[in-house]
Amino acid sequence: xxxxxxxxxxxxxxxxxxxxxxxxxxxxxxxxxxxxxxxxxxxxxxxxxxxxxxxxxxxxxxxxxxxxxxxxxxxxxxxxxxxxxxxxxxxxxxxxxxxxxxxxxxxxxxxxxxxxxxxxxxxxxxxxxxxxxxxxxxxxxxxxxxxxxxxxxxxxxxxxxxxxxxxxxxxxxxxxxxxxxxxxxxxxxxxxxxxxxxxxxxxxxxxxxxxxxxxxxxxxxxx
Amino acid sequence: xxxxxxxxxxxxxxxxxxxxxxxxxxxxxxxxxxxxxxxxxxxxxxxxxxxxxxxxxxxxxxxxxxxxxxxxxxxxxxxxxxxxxxxxxxxxxxxxxxxxxxxxxxxxxxxxxxxxxxxxxxxxxxxxxxxxxxxxxxxxxxxxxxxxxxxxxxxxxxxxxxxxxxxxxxxxxxxxxxxxxxxxxxxxxxxxxxxxxxxxxxxxxxxxxxxxxxxxxxxxxxx
Numbered sequence: 001x002x003x004x005x006x007x008x009x010x011x012x013x014x015x016x017x018x019x020x021x022x023x024x025x026x027x028x029x030x031x032x033x034x035x036x037x038x039x040x041x042x043x044x045x046x047x048x049x050x051x052x053x054x055x056x057x058x059x060x061x062x063x064x065x066x067x068x069x070x071x072x073x074x075x076x077x078x079x080x081x082x083x084x085x086x087x088x089x090x091x092x093x094x095x096x097x098x099x100x101x102x103x104x105x106x107x108x109x110x111x112x113x114x115x116x117x118x119x120x121x122x123x124x125x126x127x128x129x130x131x132x133x134x135x136x137x138x139x140x141x142x143x144x145x146x147x148x149x150x151x152x153x154x155x156x157x158x159x160x161x162x163x164x165x166x167x168x169x170x171x172x173x174x175x176x177x178x179x180x181x182x183x184x185x186x187x188x189x190x191x192x193x194x195x196x197x198x199x200x201x202x203x204x205x206x207x208x209x210x211x212x213x214x215x216x217x218x219x220x221x222x223x
Numbered sequence: 224x225x226x227x228x229x230x231x232x233x234x235x236x237x238x239x240x241x242x243x244x245x246x247x248x249x250x251x252x253x254x255x256x257x258x259x260x261x262x263x264x265x266x267x268x269x270x271x272x273x274x275x276x277x278x279x280x281x282x283x284x285x286x287x288x289x290x291x292x293x294x295x296x297x298x299x300x301x302x303x304x305x306x307x308x309x310x311x312x313x314x315x316x317x318x319x320x321x322x323x324x325x326x327x328x329x330x331x332x333x334x335x336x337x338x339x340x341x342x343x344x345x346x347x348x349x350x351x352x353x354x355x356x357x358x359x360x361x362x363x364x365x366x367x368x369x370x371x372x373x374x375x376x377x378x379x380x381x382x383x384x385x386x387x388x389x390x391x392x393x394x395x396x397x398x399x400x401x402x403x404x405x406x407x408x409x410x411x412x413x414x415x416x417x418x419x420x421x422x423x424x425x426x427x428x429x430x431x432x433x434x435x436x437x438x439x440x441x442x443x444x445x446x
Contacts, residue, residue: 055372056330056365067315071325078318092290095301102294105325107279110333121357127350134344142279149278 002036003028005075006050006061007209009039015210016175017203020072021060023169025205027076027162029198031083039209073105073166080162087162100156100163108146109170111138116173139179147185154192168193225259226251228298229273229284230432232262238433239398240426243295244283246392248428250299250385252421254306262432296328296389303385310385323379323386331369332393334361339396362402370408377415391416 005028007021021037028035044050046057053061054070061068062075069075077098080086088094115135122128146167150156155164171190174180180187193199228251230244244260251258267273269280276284277293284291285298292298300321303309311317338358345351369390373379378387394413397403403410416422 051368051371056326056368058330067318069318069322071322071329073325073329074318074322077321077325095290095292095297098300099292099294099297102296102300102328103279105329106294106296106332107281109329110336113333114337122354125350125353127348127354130348131345131350145274145279148274 002034003062003064004036004038005063006038006040006053006059007206008059009041009044009209010213011206011210015207017206018169018173018175019059019206020169022202022206023072023166024060024062024075024079025202026165026169026199027079027086029201030165030196031079031085033079033083037205037209073101076162076166077101086165088158093158096157097161097163100161101166104163104166104170108142108167109173111135111142112170112173115139115177136177136179139174140182143179143183143186147183150185150189154189160193160196164193225257226285226287227259227261228286229261229263229276229282230429231282232264232267232432233436234429234433238430240429241392241396241398242282242429243392245425245429246295246389247283247285247298247302248425249388249392249422250302250309252424253388253419254302254308256302256306260428260432296324299385299389300324309383309388311381316381319380320384320386323384324389327386327389327393331365331390332396334358334365335393335396338362338400359400359402362397363405366402366406366409370406373408373412377412383416383419387416 005021005024008019011019013019025035040050040059045054045059050061051057053063053068056070058070060072060075061070062078063069067078069078076086080097087097115132115138118128118131118135122131155161156167157163168190171180171186180190194203228244228247231242234242236242248258263273263282268277268282273284274280276286276291279293281293283295283298284293285301286292290301292301299309303320310320338355338361341351341354341358345354378384379390380386391413394403394409403413417426
């Protein structure tokens with residue numbers, strides 16, 4: 001039985017690779033594992049069938065031979081532990097890569113998601129501009145700390161890891177905000193990751209889903 | 224060399240066990256590992272010495288025999304992998320426990336922290352009440368989904384795990400908000416976890432740090 005993941009039938013990001021299935025696609029491409037995709041409408045995501053897989057009714061999920069996982073971070077960790085290519089073999093380096101995975105999802109992502117969410121649900125409110133400035137500053141502090149850590153390095157630690165994969169998908173959520181522009185270290189870091197063949201295959205695959213949906217013909221790609 | 228963690232010299236939570244060192248203390252108590260604590264002022268946390276351990280200048284960190292970790296999630300995972308007591312041995316159950324760790328930190332915690340942060344930095348703003356209602360609703364949706372998943376179960380999956388440990392520390396951040404009261408499943412879940420001897424030892428230890436600081440006598444407890 002192949003790996004099956006879930007993704008949006010109609011991604012709200014319009015194929016920009018910002019939905020969280022992109023992380024899982026990219027990781028599977030990095031380790032060279034084929035997978036199938038089950039596309040879900042927003043209504044289907046909230047049905048009991050899907051909630052049995054994902055209690056919070058979200059995507060992505062991951063199924064393989066009786067194993068069913070949810071949360072992109074846990075799925076990436078499982079893939080990185082099961083196949084070579086995303087995690088150093090050396091104990092301390094492996095533990096540091098995992099520190100960066102959690103840093104991406106628990107330290108960097110929350111203020112970045114909050115900023116997008118504010119734009120989504122508060123942009124007609126009288127307080128929007130003042131709050132957006134506060135949120136921008138929170139994000140900027142974190143970006144400065146991350147750039148300070150990286151210095152001249154290519155990746156967060158020794159060699160590309162699952163920590164980089166998650167961090168780059170988080171930073172990409174700032175596309176269009178202009179916030180990354182003040183940190184050339186970080187724009188170069190994101191570009192370096194996006195140039196990886198595995199990233200490009202994953203990006204093309206998620207974009208194809210969106211393009212087919214636009215053409216009124218969504219279906220599960222064979223991959 | 225024993226395990227050394229870092230914690231606030233003067234915790235902003237005033238000893239209520241909401242700072243993130245509580246998670247690490249609790250995990251170490253669950254697996255029966257002694258540890259030392261290095262207390263840091265807010266100024267010390269932002270110095271280069273500490274940033275070399277934690278690029279974002281936060282607590283907790285974890286050091287043991289040349290291994291240095293940051294991010295409470297990564298530290299808990301490392302402890303759970305190194306000692307029995309926080310993770311099922313069975314592969315699929317272990318992977319599910321890790322799903323719950325990420326769910327606690329990446330799905331449940333962000334809206335809960337955002338709500339506290341709003342209270343902290345926006346409570347004098349004219350928009351505070353309207354936003355707080357929005358944030359309460361975001362948290363309530365997640366709590367309902369979590370309660371729906373749990374049903375009559377004692378823990379998130381089979382037996383107490385690192386996933387429960389993180390989830391309970393996240394839910395405890397709602398203390399005083401009244402939001403948990405609508406979900407008796409969840410108040411019982413938190414109480415069940417707080418009744419664990421390991422939790423109580425960890426709580427007492429972090430409270431003692433606060434009490435000593437109040438008495439003008441902070442020092443690193445021997446433990």
